[in-house]
Amino acid sequence: xxxxxxxxxxxxxxxxxxxxxxxxxxxxxxxxxxxxxxxxxxxxxxxxxxxxxxxxxxxxxxxxxxxxxxxxxxxxxxxxxxxxxxxxxxxxxxxxxxxxxxxxxxxxxxxxxxxxxxxxxxxxxxxxxxxxxxxxxxxxxxxxxxxxxxxxxxxxxxxxxxxxxxxxxx
Numbered sequence: 001x002x003x004x005x006x007x008x009x010x011x012x013x014x015x016x017x018x019x020x021x022x023x024x025x026x027x028x029x030x031x032x033x034x035x036x037x038x039x040x041x042x043x044x045x046x047x048x049x050x051x052x053x054x055x056x057x058x059x060x061x062x063x064x065x066x067x068x069x070x071x072x073x074x075x076x077x078x079x080x081x082x083x084x085x086x087x088x089x090x091x092x093x094x095x096x097x098x099x100x101x102x103x104x105x106x107x108x109x110x111x112x113x114x115x116x117x118x119x120x121x122x123x124x125x126x127x128x129x130x131x132x133x134x135x136x137x138x139x140x141x142x143x144x145x146x147x148x149x150x151x152x153x154x155x156x157x158x159x160x161x162x163x164x165x166x167x168x169x170x
Contacts, residue, residue, distance in 0.1 A: 008057040015050045018043060056153065059122060078127045078134035082141050085120040088113055121145060125154035129165040138162050 025040050092113045099107055121141070129135040138158045146155060 008054055011050060011054050011057070015047055015054065018047050018050070022047065077131070078124055078129060078137040078141075081120055081124045081127065082137040085117060085124065085141060086144075088117045088120060092117065121154060125158040126161075127158070128161055135162045135165050 022040055022043055025036065092110070095107060095109055095113065124138055124141045127134065127138060129138060139162055142155045142158055
């Protein structure tokens with residue numbers, strides 16, 4: 001079992017314990033004490049953050065687990081993934097521009113586009129560059145996706161892969 005999967009399982013157990021405590025506090029017969037509501041809300045927020053981390057870890061485990069089993073013809077370079085990512089982002093932007101300024105609800109296609117964009121981003125961030133073009137595409141994705149503001153665990157992962165690739169070339 002790899003370390004990420006073991007950590008995810010451990011985090012899932014911790015999260016389960018936290019949520020059980022929250023349920024007991026919400027369903028308990030004991031009189032509520034001052035600050036109980038805030039403490040429970042804070043604990044639920046922490047659990048929500050843990051769930052996000054757990055999902056990211058499991059997605060990474062799944063992606064890395066998929067790579068060896070894929071046929072060589074299905075593997076794509078970072079350049080191709082970047083081009084697909086850019087195309088999906090253009091579709092999303094066009095959909096936003098074609099939607100009224102105050103839509104009653106988000107267009108159904110938006111969720112699907114967001115999932116595809118995130119899936120491609122995760123693939124790019126997990127890619128191991130095999131050429132200078134792949135390395136450049138990965139760095140280009142980092143710069144374009146973050147737009148100078150957003151930071152996530154995917155960027156350092158992609159940057160480390162490029163650094164390792166470049167060091168191995170020397």
